[in-house]
Amino acid sequence: MENAFANNRLTRRFAALKAEDRAGLVVYVTASDPDLETSAQLLAGLPGAGADIIELGMPFSDPMADGPSIQRAALRALASGACMNRTLAMVKDFRKTEADTPVVLMGYYNPIDTYGAQRFAIDAAAAGVDGVIVVDVPPEEADEIQPVLAAHGVAFICLSTPTSDDARLPAILKYAGGFLYYVSVLGITGTVSAAADAVAAAVARLKRHTSLPIAVGFGIKTPQAAATVARVADAAVVGSAVIDRLAAGLDANGKPTPRAVPDTLAFVADLAQGVRGARQ
Structure with missing residues (x-):
């Protein structure tokens, strides 16, 4: 699947990052957290703060791979009226002023299934979504969602973990597009951090198997x-x-x-400064 999205925003962004000889900063926020207006303001401000790619969480009542922080964010969003229609509308509104920054929706299959996978793929593409991460869909079940996304130019972004050995990786990479998301620690989000040498070794191993960009997450604080x-x-x-x-x-x-949005964007700017200066 690696060459299926040769001209989408994700591919262009990673090519630009490579030309600059730097890594990108991927920032995750939950759609409609704590409410629609605040979330939309934050989303609009992320590119200017230095986010190279945005992961927009699709709120779900049982985010089993996420730690307490994102669980609470999802509950705040749901309490404010979050739903798939609203999340897709947020992306569509974002695209009115920001045409280049890739947006990846991240979440769980239940809300997509409820919405309808085919309808979701069509509406996500129309809104300006570039990729989707579905945490609880393993390669064995990817046929339920990956083909319909690919048909509409939306990348299905797969996860690799420290337990994804060389025998397992081909099954993961069969469906992967956009980039490969390496979950650097076992367990839920926002907890422990992986050792630097372990991350370096893992990235080097993954690059022997794929030409997709490798994004590393979980535990980066x-x-x-x-x-x-x-x-x-x-x-x-x-x-x-x-x-x-x-x-x-x-x-x-x-x-x-x-201060909620300005302080959050200031923190993102600090993260971006760290990422952009990392190889200097």
Whole structure:
């Protein structure tokens, strides 16, 4: 699947990053967290803050691979009225002013299945979505969603973990497009961090199997940690730490204070500075 999306935003962005000899910063935020207006403001500000690729979480009531930070974000979003229609509308509105930054939807299959996989693929492509990560769809079940996404030019982005050995990787890479997301630690998001040498060894091994860019996520909490990953990988993914910064800007009732979005974007800018200076 590696050459199926030769001219989409993800491919162009990674080519530009390679030309600049630097890694990218992938920033995860949850759609409609803590509410639609605040989430839309944050989304609109991410490219200017230095996010090279945006992962937009599709809120789900049982995000089993996510730690407490993203779980709470999903619950806040759902309480504010989040749904698939609203998430796709957010991307469509974002595209009115930002044509180049890739947007990847990330989440679980249940909301997609409820919406309808074919309808989801059509509407996601129309909204300007470039890729989709479905955490709970293994390669053995990818035929349910990958072909319909590919038919509409949307990459199905696959996950590899420390337990994905050389025998397992061909099954994963059969369906992978856009980039390969390496989950650097076992367990849920936002917890422990992988050792730098372990990440370097894992990225080197994966690159022997695929020409897809390798993005590394889970456990990256600081600009320094992002820079460490950016020295060896094609992108560093930061999610829970960004969500935590946003949550710190909410009041006791979970409502955003005036500093919520600016402080979160300032943190993203710090992460971007770490990533961009990592190979200098």
